[in-house]
Amino acid sequence: MEMVKKLKLDNGVDRLSSLPDPIRAHILSFLPTKDAVRTGILSNTWRALWTQLPILDFRWLMLPRSLAVNKYFGRRDNDDVLTIRELFYNFLDRAFVSILMLEKLKLYVPGFVPQLKSRVDNWVDCAFGYRLQEFELQLGFDSYEEIRYSLPKTVLSSNLITKLTLINCEVNESSLIDISLPSLCYLSLTYVFITDEAMANLLANCRNLEDFNCDTCYDLHQLEISGLTKLKKAKIKYRYAKRLGIEIEAPSLIELTYECEDLCDNEGYCDFELIDCTNLKKFKAVGAALDDMDLHFLLGDLPALEELHLYYCDCLRFIDISSPRLVHLELIRCEWILKATINAPNLKYFYFEDDKPIELPLRGLTPRLKEASIWLELEDKTDKWYARLVKFFAKFRHCERLVICVGFVKDLIVPQSVRMKTRPPLSGVKHLTVEIRASFKKRTPVSFIEGLLWLAPCLETITIYNSHDQIWKSLELIYEMPLKGQKRCGCWNPLPIHCWRHSINRVSIENKKKEDDDTELANFFRNARIDGKIVEFSSKNSLSEPQKNSSC
Known part of the structure; x- marks a missing residue:
C-alpha cells in the first residue's frame, strides 16, 4: 500500500498518470476489459486509453447478469433489462469507432433480435477493419434460441484471421461470397446453422486449418473432412440429431474426439468413417453408436494409436482391443460390455468405471x-x-x-x-x-x-x-x-x-x-x-x- 501511495503521489503529483501512454496501456493490458474500460472515469488522460488495447473481451461474463436473462429460464425481458441492453449496444457503437488497434476480440450480443443485424454487422466489419487475428462471436444466451444471424462476408474473407469461434449464428451462401481464409488455424462452430454444401465450401477454403471443433451444427447431415493436410486435432459433437454421416480423411490428424448426445430416444445413429488417419494417436468416443465390429475395424486402421477413451458406448458387448502402441485405455460407463479382450503389450494406464466387473482376458505379453x-x-x-x-x-x-x-x-x-x-x-x-x-x-x-x-x-x-x-x-x-x-x-x-x-x-x-x-x-x-x-x-x-x- 505504501508503494502504491508513493507511485501515485509525490508532492501531490499523480505519477501514474504522468507515465507515457504506451506504458500505461501496457499496464491496462493485464486487467480484464471491464476494469480497463472503467479506468476512463479517472481523468481525461485515461478516458480513451483502453481503446489502444490490442485484446478486448466483450463477452457476457463481463456484463450485468440481467443482460443474459432468457425466457427459457422462466423470466422475460422487462423494460429495465431492455434499457441496460440498449446502453450496452450504444457503448459498442461508440467503442468500435474509437478503437485504435485490435488483434483479438471476444464479443457477446445478448438478447439478439433481427432488428439488431445491421448494428452487429457494423461492429463486426469495424473489428475486421483493424486487421483482426482472433475473433469469437456469440449471440444470445444458449442453444435454445436457435438464432439465425447471417455473418457478414468480411468474417470469412479475411487473410489475417488465425482463430475463429462462432456460437449461435448462421453461415450461408451470402456469408461465403469471396471466402478466403488462408491463415486460419483454429475454427470452432457451436450451434451454428450451416448446410452440408456450406460446410464443404467453408472447409475447402481453410487449407491451413490445424484444429477444428464442430458442436451441434443445425441443418448439417453429412460432414466430410478431406484435403486438410495440416489438420492435427478435431472434435465433433452432436445433440438432438437423428441421422448423421461423418467421413474424415486427414493424414496428419493426431487427436480426435467424437461425441453424441440425446439422439432422439435412440432412434438416431451416426455413420462414422475414418479414411487415411494413420497418424492418429488419441481417439475419444462419447455416446457413439459403435458396435463390436465397428470398433474392431476402426482400430485396425489406426496403427499409431496410443490413447483410446470409450465413454457411454452402449452398443459394445464383446470387444477386442488389439493395438501394439496403445499406452492409455479408458472404458467408462459402457454399461453393456461383458468382455474386453486386450492385446496391448505397451499399455501403461487403464481406467474402468461401471456397475460391475467384466471379463478381461489379456492376450500376448501381460502389460505392466x-x-x-x-x-x-x-x-x-x-x-x-x-x-x-x-x-x-x-x-x-x-x-x-x-x-x-x-x-x-x-x-x-x-x-x-x-x-x-x-x-x-x-x-x-x-x-x-x-x-x-x-x-x-x-x-x-x-x-x-x-x-x-x-x-x-x-x-x-x-x-x-x-x-x-x-x-x-x-x-x-x-x-x-x-x-x-x-x-x-x-x-x-x-x-x-x-x-x-x-x-x-x-x-x-x-x-x-x-x-x-x-x-x-x-x-x-x-x-x-x-x-x-x-x-x-x-x-x-x-x-x-x-x-x-x-x-x-
Missing part, C-alpha cells in the same frame, strides 16, 4: 501397468460375485499404483468363504488408493485395512479417501529385508511373495484432513506378525489439504 483406476457400483454382493471381483482384480496384479473407488467399506472385504478358495489377486501391487463414496465411522475399521492387505499382501502405501466425512488417511508400511537365501513365507504358494504378516517392521499413519482415533489400528498392527515380533507403530494428524486424486 504404471497406474490403473477401477470405479465400481456394487449391489448384489454374494460369494459368487466376490469370486468374480477377485478374478477381475487379478488382471491388475502387476500394476505399480492402483486406485479403487467403491460405495462402501464392506465392498472390498472379501468373505472368508471366498478367500479359502483363491489367492490374493493383487500380489504385485505396492501402492493402493481407495476412495469410499458413502459415509463411514470416524474410526477406520480394522476389518477394512485387513481386507485390503488380503487383496494386496505386499503393499507399501495405502491411501484412503472419503469426501463425505472429510477423511484422508495415508499408511506407510516398512518391511524387513529378507536375509540372503531366506525362503518365501509360503503363505500363498505358488505366489513368489513374502507377505506382510511375516516381514512387517513399522507402520506410519498420517491423517491429512481430519483427526482420527487409530488406537484399534495400532493394536492390530503391533500384534500382526505371525512370529510374534512387535511392530513399530506411529500416527499423527497433520490436517493438511492434500490434492485429491483425479483418477476416480
